[in-house]
Amino acid sequence: MSILTRRHLLRRAALSATAATPVSAVLGVSAAATTATGLAACQPGDSAADPATATSPDIRRSFPPDFGWGAATSAYQIEGAAKEDGRGESIWDSFSRTPGRTRNGDTGDVAADHYQRYAEDLDLMRDLGLRSYRFSISWPRIQPDGTGAANQRGLDFYRRLVDGLHERGIAPMATLFHWDLPQSLQDTGGWESRDVAYRFADYAAIVFDALGERVPVWLTINEPKTVVQNGYLSGHHAPGRQDPDAAYLVAHHLQLAHGLAVGALRATGSNSRIGPAFNLHPCYPADDSTEAAEATRLYDGYENRLYLDSALTGSYPEDVLADLGPNSRMVRGIRDGDLEIISSPIDLLAVQYYTPIYVTASGGMARRWPTSEAQWQQIYPDGMYDILTRVTRDYGQIPLTVTENGLPTPDVLSAEGTVEDHGRITFLRDHLAAAHQAIADGVPLESFHVWSLLDNFEWAEGYEQRWGLIYVDYPTQRRVFKRSAHWYRQVIADNAI
Numbered sequence: 001m002s003i004l005t006r007r008h009l010l011r012r013a014a015l016s017a018t019a020a021t022p023v024s025a026v027l028g029v030s031a032a033a034t035t036a037t038g039l040a041a042c043q044p045g046d047s048a049a050d051p052a053t054a055t056s057p058d059i060r061r062s063f064p065p066d067f068g069w070g071a072a073t074s075a076y077q078i079e080g081a082a083k084e085d086g087r088g089e090s091i092w093d094s095f096s097r098t099p100g101r102t103r104n105g106d107t108g109d110v111a112a113d114h115y116q117r118y119a120e121d122l123d124l125m126r127d128l129g130l131r132s133y134r135f136s137i138s139w140p141r142i143q144p145d146g147t148g149a150a151n152q153r154g155l156d157f158y159r160r161l162v163d164g165l166h167e168r169g170i171a172p173m174a175t176l177f178h179w180d181l182p183q184s185l186q187d188t189g190g191w192e193s194r195d196v197a198y199r200f201a202d203y204a205a206i207v208f209d210a211l212g213e214r215v216p217v218w219l220t221i222n223e224p225k226t227v228v229q230n231g232y233l234s235g236h237h238a239p240g241r242q243d244p245d246a247a248y249l250v251a252h253h254l255q256l257a258h259g260l261a262v263g264a265l266r267a268t269g270s271n272s273r274i275g276p277a278f279n280l281h282p283c284y285p286a287d288d289s290t291e292a293a294e295a296t297r298l299y300d301g302y303e304n305r306l307y308l309d310s311a312l313t314g315s316y317p318e319d320v321l322a323d324l325g326p327n328s329r330m331v332r333g334i335r336d337g338d339l340e341i342i343s344s345p346i347d348l349l350a351v352q353y354y355t356p357i358y359v360t361a362s363g364g365m366a367r368r369w370p371t372s373e374a375q376w377q378q379i380y381p382d383g384m385y386d387i388l389t390r391v392t393r394d395y396g397q398i399p400l401t402v403t404e405n406g407l408p409t410p411d412v413l414s415a416e417g418t419v420e421d422h423g424r425i426t427f428l429r430d431h432l433a434a435a436h437q438a439i440a441d442g443v444p445l446e447s448f449h450v451w452s453l454l455d456n457f458e459w460a461e462g463y464e465q466r467w468g469l470i471y472v473d474y475p476t477q478r479r480v481f482k483r484s485a486h487w488y489r490q491v492i493a494d495n496a497i
C-alpha cells in the first residue's frame with residue numbers, strides 16, 4: 001500500500017477519534033512511542049532545536065519596532081449574508097446545507113454577520129490596536145458564477161472594508177481564495193479542472209483592478225494542502241471527495257492558480273506584494289528507528305515540500321512524485337512551463353502553524369503532546385520555532401508572515417460579561433516566544449496574525465469550536481472582548497510579550 005493510501009486511512013481514523021480516545025490508540029501506537037525523546041526536526045538527521053520557549057511572564061521579549069501585530073478571518077467563516085447583493089453560491093453553501101456534513105447542520109448563512117456589521121468590527125480592530133488585518137475575498141460575491149463580469153456590489157463591500165481599515169490605520173492583507181469556490185465552477189470539475197486555475201487568474205485580475213494598491217499585501221490561496229487533504233482525501237470539507245488520485249491533481253492546479261495570480265498582479269504594474277499562504281507542519285520521527293526517519297521524510301514531502309519546493313524552487317520533490325507514480329493524475333497533469341509559472345517570484349511567504357506531526361516507523365501518526373479541543377492539534381510551541389527557522393534555512397531570506405496561529409478553547413460568557421480564556425493567552429504567549437526566538441536567530445518574520453479575530457464558523461465543526469479573541473454571542477451577535485483580547489491589546493501596545 002502506498003503511503004498516500006495509508007495517509008488517507010489514518011487521517012480519517014484520527015478525525016474520528018474522540019476526546020476519550022487518544023489518537024495514539026486509534027492509530028495503534030503505544031503511548032511509550034509517543035513520548036520518545038531526542039526527536040529529529042523535520043528532516044531526518046537534523047536535531048531538534050531547543051529554543052527554550054517555556055515562557056516566564058518575568059522575561060520581557062521586545063519585537064522589532066515595526067512588527068505587524070494582526071488577526072485573521074475568512075469570508076465564509078464570518079460574513080454571513082449568503083444571498084446579499086448578488087452573491088452566488090459557493091461549494092461551502094452547498095456542502096454545509098447537505099445533511100450530515102457539518103456539526104449540528106451548521107452553515108455560514110449568518111455566521112458572525114460581518115457583512116452587515118463590518119463597521120462595528122472595524123472599530124473593535126481599532127480598539128484592539130491591530131496593525132494588520134488579514135481577511136479573504138469571497139469569489140462568489142465578485143463573480144457569482146465564477147466567470148464573467150464583476151458584481152460591483154460585491155466589490156463595493158471590500159472597497160468599504162479596505163477604506164475603513166485605512167481610516168483606522170490598519171494595514172489590509174487580503175487572501176484571494178479561502179476555500180469558497182463558486183459552485184458553478186465545481187459543477188464543471190472544480191480544482192480537478194485545469195481551466196479553473198485560469199478562471200482564478202481572471203477573478204484575481206478583477207480584484208486587483210478594483211482594490212489595487214489599497215491592499216499592500218495579497219495572499220493567493222489559503223492552505224492548498226487542506227483543500228487536498230480535507231476536500232479530496234478525507235472528504236470532511238467541501239467538496240467532500242475521497243479520491244487520492246484526484247487530490248494531488250488538485251494540488252497541482254492550486255499551485256498553478258497561485259502562480260497565475262502572481263502573474264496577474266505583476267501585469268497591473270502594482271507595487272503591492274504577493275505570496276501564498278501555506279499551513280506547514282514540522283514532521284518528527286516518533287522513535288529513533290531508520291524506518292521512522294524514512295517515513296518522516298516522505299511525510300514532510302507531502303506536508304511541506306510539495307508546496308514549498310514548487311513555489312520557491314520550481315520543482316516538485318522527487319520522493320513525492322515517485323510515491324505518487326508516473327501514472328498518477330498529478331504527474332500526468334504537469335505540463336511544460338507549469339513549474340515556471342508556479343515559481344513566479346513572490347514577495348513574501350505566509351506561514352500558518354498549528355501542530356506538529358509525529359510519524360511512526362509504519363508510517364502512522366502518533367500523539368506526543370496534549371491536544372486542544374481540535375483533536376488534530378497537538379500543542380507544541382517549539383514547532384513554531386522549528387518551522388520558521390527551517391523555511392529560512394532551506395529556502396533563504398524570503399520575508400515571512402505568520403498568518404494563522406491559535407486554538408479553540410471552551411469559552412463561556414459569564415453573567416458579568418467576561419470570557420476567561422486563559423488557555424488562549426498561554427498558548428499565544430508561548431508561540432509568540434518561539435517566533436521571537438526565531439527572529440533573534442535570523443528569521444525575517446515581519447508580522448503575526450492570531451487566528452481568529454472573531455469566533456466563527458469552523459467548517460465541519462460548525463460553531464462548536466470558538467477560536468476568536470472576540471466572543472460572538474450568536475443569538476444576539478453581540479461581541480465581547482475575551483480576556484485574551486485584553487491581553488493581546490497590551491502586547492501590541494508594549495510591542496512585547
Ligand code: FCB
Nearest residue numbers: 074222223226279451458
Ligand atoms: C485553518 C484555516 C482557518 C481555520 C483554522 C482553524 O486551517 O485556514 O480557516 O479553520 O484552520
